[in-house]
Amino acid sequence: MRNPGRNPSVHVANVIGDVLHDIPPDTARDDALDRINASTLKDRANLPRRFASIHDRRTTAHHECGHVMAAFVGGAAQIEVRIRDDATGICIARTVEDPEAGITYSLAGAFAEVKFNPPRIHSYTSGPCADLLISRMRIDQLNAGRTWPQLTYRTAAKTAMRFVDTHWHAIQDLALALDDAGELDDMAIRIFATCRS
């Protein structure tokens, strides 16, 4: 691991940037789909989910609201979010058009989660989750479409980290509301996303 430096957020951004860098590009897409399908299947079949602790649930609420806030700032027209009893969650947004805002959207969950609950960084270093696999695909897609400037994995991670730091109050408000209600629709999201920004 590299020198942590003075700012813990920058250290987290470098760690996530390096995880993105180490993802094998050829299998990123299939691996991401596998992870997403496994979770949607559970929803469809209504399979029982383990009941999670309050702290796990709050951690997920912050993760999902990192995505929500990035979707909101990225101009998504329709945003929905929910968390489940087993502290898994989902954010659906139609659609973040700008490619770089889309990358921040897929990375903001991890940064909000780790800012709220720092030991959770280990869940990202122990193997890439769907969010990081998707982010890697989006960064590679962006870079394939232009020769300069190339977006590095560390720069993409730092941008998402700064986004979460900048919008932290609104993310916390959204997470509190989500933890309380279990789900937020587009209108509720717009209210909580704007009341302190």
Ligand SMILES: [Zn+2]
């Ligand atoms: Zn996520």
